[in-house]
Amino acid sequence: xxxxxxxxxxxxxxxxxxxxxxxxxxxxxxxxxxxxxxxxxxxxxxxxxxxxxxxxxxxxxxxxxxxxxxxxxxxxxxxxxxxxxxxxxxxxxxxxxxxxxxxxxxxxxxxxxxxxxxxxxxxxxxxxxxxxxxxxxxxxxxxxxxxxxxxxxxxxxxxxxxxxxxxxxxxxxxxxxxxxxxxxxxxxxxxxxxxxxxxxxxxxxxxxxxxxxxxxxxxxxxxxxxxxxxxxxxxxxxxxxxxxxxxxxxxxxxxxxxxxxxxxxxxxxxxxxxxx
Amino acid sequence: xxxxxxxxxxxxxxxxxxxxxxxxxxxxxxxxxxxxxxxxxxxxxxxxxxxxxxxxxxxxxxxxxxxxxxxxxxxxxxxxxxxxxxxxxxxxxxxxxxxxxxxxxxxxxxxxxxxxxxxxxxxxxxxxxxxxxxxxxxxxxxxxxxxxxxxxxxxxxxxxxxxxxxxxxxxxxxxxxxxxxxxxxxxxxxxx
Numbered sequence: 001x002x003x004x005x006x007x008x009x010x011x012x013x014x015x016x017x018x019x020x021x022x023x024x025x026x027x028x029x030x031x032x033x034x035x036x037x038x039x040x041x042x043x044x045x046x047x048x049x050x051x052x053x054x055x056x057x058x059x060x061x062x063x064x065x066x067x068x069x070x071x072x073x074x075x076x077x078x079x080x081x082x083x084x085x086x087x088x089x090x091x092x093x094x095x096x097x098x099x100x101x102x103x104x105x106x107x108x109x110x111x112x113x114x115x116x117x118x119x120x121x122x123x124x125x126x127x128x129x130x131x132x133x134x135x136x137x138x139x140x141x142x143x144x145x146x147x148x149x150x151x152x153x154x155x156x157x158x159x160x161x162x163x164x165x166x167x168x169x170x171x172x173x174x175x176x177x178x179x180x181x182x183x184x185x186x187x188x189x190x191x192x193x194x195x196x197x198x199x200x201x202x203x204x205x206x207x208x209x210x211x212x213x214x215x216x217x218x219x220x221x222x223x224x225x226x227x228x229x230x231x232x233x234x235x236x237x238x239x240x241x242x243x244x245x246x247x248x249x250x251x252x253x254x255x256x257x258x259x260x261x262x263x264x265x266x267x268x269x270x271x272x273x274x275x276x
Numbered sequence: 277x278x279x280x281x282x283x284x285x286x287x288x289x290x291x292x293x294x295x296x297x298x299x300x301x302x303x304x305x306x307x308x309x310x311x312x313x314x315x316x317x318x319x320x321x322x323x324x325x326x327x328x329x330x331x332x333x334x335x336x337x338x339x340x341x342x343x344x345x346x347x348x349x350x351x352x353x354x355x356x357x358x359x360x361x362x363x364x365x366x367x368x369x370x371x372x373x374x375x376x377x378x379x380x381x382x383x384x385x386x387x388x389x390x391x392x393x394x395x396x397x398x399x400x401x402x403x404x405x406x407x408x409x410x411x412x413x414x415x416x417x418x419x420x421x422x423x424x425x426x427x428x429x430x431x432x433x434x435x436x437x438x439x440x441x442x443x444x445x446x447x448x449x450x451x452x453x454x455x456x457x458x459x460x461x462x463x464x465x466x467x468x
Contacts, residue, residue, distance in 0.1 A: 037375070
């Protein structure tokens with residue numbers, strides 16, 4: 001859908017202000033180009049013909065806010081996406097984490113949960129699952145419902161299975177789910193150690209300390225200043241010698257915190273060195 | 277044709293059949309540009325970063341695969357990474373986005389052309405090359421609407437002519453270029 005021009009820049013500003021003042025969600029530091037595309041997209045799929053109509057609905061219908069948050073955030077995700085990343089996690093990072101008595105992992109911006117389940121599978125296969133906790137959070141409550149159900153479209157399983165094998169998985173991927181018509185229901189045990197909760201990276205603070213934070217393809221939707229703030233939030237939430245994993249085109253290089261982190265090989269994984 | 281405004285950004289979109297045109301182009305760029313060049317080429321989602329390495333071998337300009345918030349500098353070639361859309365929040369940094377595909381494509385040429393046009397307006401030149409789908413056509417229309425310049429590869433010279441033919445039929449272009457004269461036209465930009 002190509003609709004770049006429905007809303008003007010100043011209308012986007014009004015909208016951001018309304019949503020913040022009425023509902024407390026602050027999108028002012030989201031990457032502007034991408035945010036504008038999302039708002040235009042909402043206008044198209046929900047058939048708003050003008051900015052006034054969208055604004056009126058948002059102001060007067062708190063129920064619509066839920067829909068707005070759902071659609072404004074990008075929820076395109078996959079299991080074992082970028083398999084090589086998961087291979088490094090499996091082979092290099094998990095053995096390090098295995099030395100801790102309790103492993104705490106935060107999947108920040110988990111969307112519908114595919115990465116949290118991928119991490120759970122890795123931990124199972126490494127024999128570490130019994131002593132781990134996976135916190136999976138997102139700004140958007142409805143994606144967390146999907147994550148909690150553990151039910152994903154069956155048609156995706158072929159790709160996931162290929163990704164899984166490419167990540168070094170040795171089992172039959174279908175052992176992890178039960179197919180039912182067009183859906184795949186994942187093994188309940190994968191959810192036992194998963195704590196799903198809403199968390200807004202823009203406004204909420206650190207809630208625990210972790211040895212691994214996974215936040216992939218979330219920060220690309222933020223501007224540089226907000227990215228820096230979130231890096232600080234992660235830094236405060238990460239134990240010394242803990243790891244931060246970002247998306248394949250995201251980097252800690254431009255951040256002031258970069259100097260306190262060692263990059264692992266050529267991967268988008270950084271290890272925190274002793275500070276604060 | 278005389279233009280009063282200098283071009284600050286050249287966006288080049290291509291799909292099937294565009295690689296040879298791009299290779300011939302980067303070989304012949306003379307590299308004293310007061311603008312940046314961004315390539316948006318359809319490629320496989322999982323593809324590793326071979327394209328930047330390949331182009332770098334032939335180019336005297338630095339060729340960089342864009343990451344999120346990569347700084348935009350003159351006289352450099354940036355490439356949209358596989359499986360991301362490439363956008364512009366401002367003229368300083370490139371922004372990436374992993375939202376839905378458009379025309380079965382991510383990166384989508386339409387999306388990048390549209391976003392570049394929002395930021396650069398009449399300082400943008402958009403070039404559409406060979407390809408097999410209609411990605412890029414709406415983007416060019418939008419660029420034109422915002423006062424930017426539009427060049428399209430002459431469909432007669434395209435290995436796969438669907439994309440440039442669609443564009444040439446639907447968009448009020450400034451120039452039909454060929455793989456032979458494109459480098460020279462870009463070398464001459466802002467110079468007369």
